[in-house]
Amino acid sequence: MNKKIIKILKKKNVSKIVCLTAYSKNIAEILDKYCDIVLVGDSVANVLYAFKNTHKISLENIIQHTLSVKKGIKKSLLVVDMPKGTYNNKKIAKKNAKIILGKTKCDAIKIESNHKNFDIICELVRAKIPVMGHIGYTPQFKKKFKVEGGTKHQANKLLKEARLIEEAGAFSIVLECITPHASKLISEGIKIPTIGIGSSAYCDGQILVTDDMLGISGFYPKFVKKYAKLNRTIEKAVKKYTRDVKLSKFPSKINFLNGK
Ligand code: KIV
DSSP states (O other): OOHHHHHHHHTTTTSOEEEEEOSSHHHHHHHTTTOSEEEEOTTHHHHTTOOSSSTTOOHHHHHHHHHHHHTTOSSSEEEEEOOTTSOSSHHHHHHHHHHHHHHHOOSEEEOOOOSSTHHHHHHHHHTTOOEEEEEESOTTTOSSOOOBOOSHHHHHHHHHHHHHHHHHTOSEEEEESBOHHHHHHHHHHOSSOEEEESSOTTSSEEEEOHHHHTTOSSOOOTTOOOSOOHHHHHHHHHHHHHHHHHTTOSSOGGGSTTOO
16 A cells, blocks of 8 residues: 555544645645645635536646646645546546646545445545545535535434445545534544545544635635735735836846846
């Protein structure tokens, strides 16, 4: 098994797993110093391409972003989201996962659960492709953004789903927008690490969309903590540049290549 994955598995019940998303080298390089996992998420569709949902991102697109991210990664586990429609059955999933791994040399892929694609995870794992699962709010399959696991029945259903994903051979599972009670039940009920997004501190690790936590995506669900307001920082810089250009303060002498 991949050494980085073994390291992540060992963190369960020992120390929290730190994960963030990246779509390009410059951000990946910074994240790599701190994160256990860097995910090239299909959220790139909303965040960078301003699509209404994640559905339109193509295999080629995610591969291009991963090639860029890979250049900034030295130590973190690099996981790539399989875009919607690229893992509709075992054969297609295996073919496309192999293309992603082969072209990008990433470490693993992530697929969203639709409550029945456990056989696809099995097939990928059998082909030695490490898989991260994803349950709760799964944007590729669910139209409405809502918290899941609120009733005892729902919580048990999610636990069952997580167990089937674990049995299929996934090395971890993202829990998106799942109640604290249900995420505790799941995290304590399976042996592989859970990575939460909007799913409480009971999870074994946390992930956020980097652009959200930096304050530059324009989309801030309640579960996002803004660790910076980069939109303001960028605007200030652009305003200053505009003023300098208009007043002929930029470029100044020191900005000329030969200094003259
Ligand atoms: O695409 C994405 O960014 C995700 C989130 C869970 C982080 O899948």
